Amino acid sequence: MSDTSAHIEDTANTTRTDAAVTSPSRPGKPAEPARRVSWPGLALAIPGLVVFGLSVTVLAGTGWPQIVAVIAGLGASYMGLNRVGHALFGASFDLMFWVCTVWLITLVGAAILAPLLPLSEHQDIVHTLDAPGMAVPDLSTENPLGTNNFGLDLLGRVVYGARSSLVVSVGAVAIGMLVGGAIGIAAGYFRRATDATIGIFTNALLAVPPLILLIALGTVLEPNLRNIAIALSLLALPSMIRMARANTLAFVQREFVLAAQALGASRWRIMLRELAPNVALPLASYGMVMVSVLIVAEASLSFLGLGIQAPAPSWGNMIAEGQDNNAFSEHPHIVLVPGITLFLTVFAFNLIGEKARKRWDPRQAKL
Structure with a gap:
């Protein structure tokens, strides 16, 4: 009997030792390198x-x-x-993800704290009459990224231009998420005639070329941040409606919705309390991708002279300054500074947005 007990105890000790070697925190899980x-x-x-x-x-x-x-x-x-x-x-x-995150945090922080930062004059040319025009980037001077033809500091213009681009694009996406999300949830929940009517409205918006729509609205509306954000929200609206509708169709047959219906919850309560919180995450992740699209759209309008008007800074009208008097061939930093900033910001929003979609969008998670 004693030999049998000793054998059983040795076997148990061996099993515990193997489990501890396999995983220090969770038995049965292979040890991490x-x-x-x-x-x-x-x-x-x-x-x-x-x-x-x-x-x-x-x-x-x-x-x-x-x-x-x-x-x-x-x-x-x-x-x-x-x-x-x-x-x-x-x-x-993923190092690129963290690089993009740090870039966006730095850009947003600089845009918010712009009035407190020690930036040189970026807008009023009266204060730059003695400043050198077309100065090249030099970190040892007051204009580390150079100046434009009026002697305005490019670093200050890039930072304040970020405020315009981010306010317009994020505001347009927020409008698209709220309005488009509500319409899409209604289409996916009520279906039938409601879904058909909303589908016709969405297809009608998609049938209009985006650039032509923006140019038409830009010529009619006053070029300020509010009107530009409203105009750009029309670009985000159709895709937000479709995404909200698709996710509503995926969630409407889930157990928590059926349970709410069985308990006698009203349609509006089900849409607001059960469907909207679950649809919001996929919409928010897709909204980050749409922010990058609308930043480019706002820059395009400003480049054409239909968006933010000079001397107020915008990445689009800063790039447009490089085409005057062949400035790019002699002073490429006039175009490269706002152009590279625009590229990095759009790239960062796209990469982070795609990762967020794979994480929060149930349709993307299956791919």
């Missing part, structure tokens, strides 16, 4: 950061040598930091 520092990644990232720092300080204003050094430094830094991140946090680490 030990996190370690990637020395090859650091060997690539640190020199890359040094090269980038030298490119924006020592090589400032040298033209193509500075551009090549910036690209080489950023490329080496990204590849090195990506290796370090994979070694520390696993294969699921």
Whole structure:
């Protein structure tokens, strides 16, 4: 009997030891690989950061040598930091996602705190009569990103232009989400004649070319932030209606909706309390993608002279300044500064929005 008890105890100890080796936190789960520092990644990232720092300080204003050094430094830094991140946090680490997140946080923070930042004059040309026009970017001066032909600071114009672009695009998406979400939920819940009528309205909006619609509205409405946001919301409305309708059709047969109907809840209560919170997450994730689309649309209107009017800054009218008097060929930073800012912002919203859609949209999660 004692030998049998000893054998059983040894078997139990072996089982517990194997379980502890398999997973320190959850029995039966394979142990995660030990996190370690990637020395090859650091060997690539640190020199890359040094090269980038030298490119924006020592090589400032040298033209193509500075551009090549910036690209080489950023490329080496990204590849090195990506290796370090994979070694520390696993294969699921996405450095580009975090870079885009930091960029948007920095941009939004700068736009909100713009009046408190030590920026040079960005709008009133009376205060820049003595300032150098078309100054090249130089971090050691009061105009680190240079000036335009009136001597206005490009950094200040980019930051204040971000305020216009973000207010207009986010406001248009918010209007589209509220109005389009409500219409789409009604179409998906009531169906029949309501769904058919809303479908005709949505298809009619989609049949109008977006650029022609914006130009028509831009020529009729006064070019201020409110009117531009309302005009751009018409671009977001059809897609928001369709997405809200599709998600409503997916949720309307779920158990919590059927239970609410069985308990005698009214239609309006079901739409507001049961359907709307579940439809809101997919709409919000898609809204981030739409923000990038509407930023480009607002910049296009301002580029054509139908959006934010100069001297008020907008990324679109800043790019338009580069086509006057062949300014781009002689002073490319006039176009590159707002153009690169626009590209990075649109890219960041697109990438984060797509990841949010895969996370919160049930149709995307199945793909």
